[in-house]
Amino acid sequence: MTDSPAPLADPHLVFDPAAGDGPKDVVILGSTGSIGTQAIDLVLRHPDRFRVTGLSANGGRIGLLAEQARRLRVRTVAVAREDAVPALREALAAEYGAGEPLPEILAGPEAATQLAASDCHTVLNGITGSIGLAPTLAALEAGRTLALANKESLIVGGPLVKALAKPGQIIPVDSEHAALFQALAAGTRADVRKLVVTASGGPFRGRTRQELAHVTVEDALAHPTWAMGPVITINSATLVNKGLEVIEAHLLYDIPFDRIEVVVHPQSYVHSMIEFIDGSTLAQATPPDMRGPIAIGLAWPERVPDAAPAFDWSKASTWEFLPLDNEAFPSVNLARHVGRLGGTAPAVFNAANEECVDAFRAGLLPFTGIIDTVTRVVEEHGTPGTGTPLTLPDVLEAETWARARARELTHRTATAEARA
Template identity: 85%
Template sequence: MSDSPAPLADPHLLFDTADGRRDLVILGSTGSIGTQAIDLVLRNPDRFRVTALSAAGGRTALLAEQAHLLRVNTVAVADPGAVGGLREALRERYGAGEPLPEILAGPDAAATLAASECHTVLNGITGSIGLAPTLAALKAGRTLALANKESLIVGGPLVKALAAPGQIIPVDSEHAALFQALAAGKRADVRKLVVTASGGPFRGRTREELADVTREQALSHPTWAMGPVITINSATLVNKGLEVIEAHLLYDIPFDRIEVVVHPQSYVHSMVEFTDGSTLAQATPPDMGGPIAIGLGWPERVPDAAPAFDWSTASTWEFFPLDTEAFPSVGLARHVGTLGSTAPAVFNAANEECVDAFLAGQLPFNGIMDTVTAVVSEHGTPAPGTPLSVADVLEAETWARARARELSAKATAEARA
């Protein structure tokens, strides 16, 4: 392990554990994580109070409904063009004479909310645009419940430079599982982390059998209901590769001690193996209520946050090794994570563009990772010790997106020729 004083996420170190009801800011409130977090808050009004919400701006009616239910002070949208529709939706929700919440708009609005007065910021934004709010929350000294893995992955050194020990509580089901299992032992006694993967809709298929899979097949996840990007990432196992990088950064465990195992039932969300041979697994039925509750309430647990197992009913739990030939994404993620600097940002940005191309019918399924691999290879190896800035990340992402689009268009043209 490294000589850092403590990992970013440490269940033994509590950052800003204020008593009483916690004031929350929820970023990405109209997405899957955001809506489930709001449901948890509404069921536990004695524990949580939401002061502000942010969203992209595409679902203004839902955002207005959330703002009214929670009586927030401020709402924000990334798209300035959505302000008019949001204001009208708020007027329809609020009664005559009721003051409307303040409205913020623009690409910096979410970061502004992340730095506002509150106890915990839940970053449920999808994609690397969540980096600025993550940095803003950490700089302002807020506890950060992190569902936006991309911000940690693309901005690893920047996040680590700002985060105090224990300031980040992970919300991904896998990392919330590791977080809880790590609470059972000393950090020095950890032998390895085992990250579980459902295997996605194509578990057991060879690379050749994946060549002609369709958009509809790739979007049919056997276990989880998620947005299209993360569902495709689960089908390619890119999501698992990103989670390996995230585990390395959160828990300061070397890549060679982070293992991925396929577990189709998705009951065991991840495991920690200790030096005495013991392995602790965190398990619940597939449901994000538990990880969200850990992120918002730790070190306290929120009763009935998620369903529990019925142990009177027989069930089978299976574990399989990862097929690295059919799914090379995890190995490539380890490679870019080891390179560090802007390499993870290039990997993530190129993948986002390739997923869009696949969903649009412009790239075959195997072409996603083939193209991402080519972009990462062209990016090259960063010089050791090169400092990283937000501008560096944005520049690398811009290049990677453009290059991925070029290669995707070339592949499409060649296929049609």
């Protein structure tokens, strides 16, 4: 088996920006979301290892953002919504004592991108959605280690990310890819026969497509093992999230799609596995808790003591592994198709899905309509042109078209159902 050039994520390679003595300086993007809040919990428990210098958020949870800034004593706070600045200033003034200097505020759509390029050792990108692409590129270009939880930025801008990233500069934070990253430390990529990405199966495991037609938003948000934001939770219910992870695994590890398998593991204890050419399989397992993968992203090649809970081996437990039902959940195979197309196709897939998830949450689209509509948008987009390098304007133009087309199709569906 021949080996190709070094992949984006390789546990044998460590990219180490110049760092002074003391704790590692970290910027957290998406600090008020699920990844961000768990990262802050980890940092506060290990002040000897990490020091947060900057936080970014959309601006919907100003009180929490101000509290985080005060507890961490950050230099800079970035907020995407410029109209949130007055409330943020007021909240910061209430959190800080009289006469204490307040952190610098960056505001606007480019604020997170500015912060990602600021002086620090590691940028944790915990933003949800393809808006995380520009901060990802900024962090890489500035020479920061990138702890990547924003899978969409890699998926929609894979060639752009690969062109900028230096060996060892990206450390994956998704639980599945952090698992593959750790298991790969036991061998080399030339020894890998197959990547096995595990899926919980979400709240609808075992249901047929017909049974999925009338599930509600509340049903889709009731994930059995993970506590995540609403978009990621619904993506897990449709298994679009797993499709995105297959594309991400291909990009991170340069493993062909036909050697990346998805298996359903309801307990979510084994986060992913690597099958080696000698027939052995290495699995990375912990109880479901994102603080473990976050700690890998922030501290690698070191490990953080008690970053997350461990198993109690004195208690009996059963671990199941089941084949994926591709008929009920066609999103994984669609993602493989999109990944093979390359170019702007992954951006179209991701953008259309984001619009359809919003439509489902708004009651404008049935659950099965999410992937049906995404499939149609991908088909209409067709095969992207080859032979020319992908550019950021290409990605943005494709996303704009996909979002508009998904909204148009969603509106037609909603109108037809209203007339029925």
